[in-house]
Amino acid sequence: MSVRKFPEGFKFGVATAAYQIEGAWNEDDKTKNIWDTTCRTPGAILDNTTGDDVCKSYDFYKRDIQMVKFLGVDFYRFSINWTRLFPNGFINKTSESGLKYYNNLINELIESKIEPVITIYHWDLPQSLQDLGGWANPLIVDWFGDYARALYKMFGDRVKTWITINEPKQIGVFGYGMLYLAPRLNAHGIGEYLAAKNVVLAHARAWHIYNDEFRKIQNGICGIVLACEFVEGATDSPEDIEAGLDAMDFSVGLYSHPIFSSQGGFPESVKRRVAARSAEQGYPRSRLPEFTPEEIEYCKGTSDFYGFNHYSTSFVTRENFKTGRFPVPSFDDDLGAVEIVKDYDRGALDYSFIIPEGIRKCLNWVKKTCGNPKIMIMENGFNTFGGIKDLDRISYYQRYIDAVLDAIEIDGCNVVAYTAWSLMDNFEWNYGISIKFGLFEVDYEDENRKRTARWSVLWYKHLIETRALQHHYLPEFREICF
Ligand code: NOJ
Secondary structure, three states, rough: EEEEEEEOEEEEEEOOHHHHHHHOOOOOOOOOHHHHHOOOOOOHHHHHHOOOOEEEEEEHHHHHHHEEEHHHHOEEEEEHHHHHHHHOOOOOOOOOOHHHHHHHHHHHHHHHHOOEEEEEEOOOEHHHHHHHHHHHOOOOHHHHHHHHHHHHHHHOOOOOOEEEEEEHHHHHHHHOOOOOOOOOOOOOOHHHHHHHHHHHHHHHHHHHHHHHHHHHHHHEEEEEEOOEEHHHHHHHHHHHHHHHHHHHHHHHHHHHHHHHHHOOOOOOOHHHHHHHHHHOOOOOOOOOOOOOOOOOHOOOOOOEEEEEOOOEEEEOOOOOOOOOOOOOOOOHHOEEEEEEOOOOOOOOOOOEOOOOOHHHHHHHHHHOOOOOOOOEEEEEEOEEEEOOOOHHHHHHHHHHHHHHHHHHOOOOOOOOEEEEEEEOOOHHHHHOOOOOOOOOOOOOOOOOOOOOOOOHHHHHHHHHHHHHEEEEOOOOOOEEEE
């Protein structure tokens, strides 16, 4: 069996997000967020479930920590539920019970020698702020900055790694440009670009606040996490290769270019394509808002690491593209490419193809377009319909982590951390609870939400203990419950 060691100092983690695990949606003084609203919208969630009392981590967080401890990871990535802490959305009122909950969680992690890594925003915007326009309203840059500052003040003495915002594309394209993720605005061709600009500016504001007011005393790091699904041309034709590169600019570059490139602002290809389509469609100006020169400078260099989430790869072509195939105007129409489905194995979600070389290619795309930044893989994982002996998940992790090691050792990508998604089964957004990403299984029929270790728990535990990837390693299975 061959064994590949991880570089010295490489860190391992496991992740969750508040709405996906906490439950207790209306306990104490918590108010509604956009997911509480979406889950009450008929037809929005495929299996008609909600996050209302999903894994009950608000009650059972101590067990979650025992599970994290059992895995032996260096850090636990979780997010703050905005309205649990600030019921008004604004920071003028703090919930004492919310504050107590997050303090307990953080303190208990530290006592267990696990580093807390906080995501400030993982998609659960206060409904009160959504009613004022949410990420389409430029004032959110102030609101988010205030919220971030409040968190640094409350927890920054103990929390040293901050993620400002998780996956801007999912917020904007799927939340504002489609009828898909909350808030399901479906303002296609407009909303996703307004959100893109405001999310990037809000991130930059939160980073500057950390940098100017807290870094010296708290000594932490602060960065953004982007959805880095890889998109490649379906064939080697120059047109398809260009379609793949454009798709990366639209999906990832829209957010990474303003922050990580030396030029700043939105990528040229996106600016050009959206401006041209907008003009054809009779709009007086491009639907993609511009950054002012001051804003371009303000956003550049505002991430201490590149947070990288990756699950799968897709393929695009321009061959059969005709405008009208997608809503007009829209993100997809502006990109002007169609997806070609190739014959790869997949997980339970129909878009999650198992293509390990995709993660390596995507890490190299980041290296090339963003000046070889320090990359922290903040999510990677596999989805099934369930089962404890999850050999398919182990095989996915095995092959993807192998490809990450290729990216590090052969290509010189500066990857310093790896995070498995997810600690346990949870509320997979518009798919509800039927899709399982967990290392631990959660029994939703049990009022105590018993958690049982899948085979992959033992596999990941061994990887972390040995700090090495051992090909074809399979742990001996034993039943472990929390
Ligand atoms: C990325 C998101 O950050 C997370 O919330 C989600 O559950 C996973 N992808 C899996 O789809």
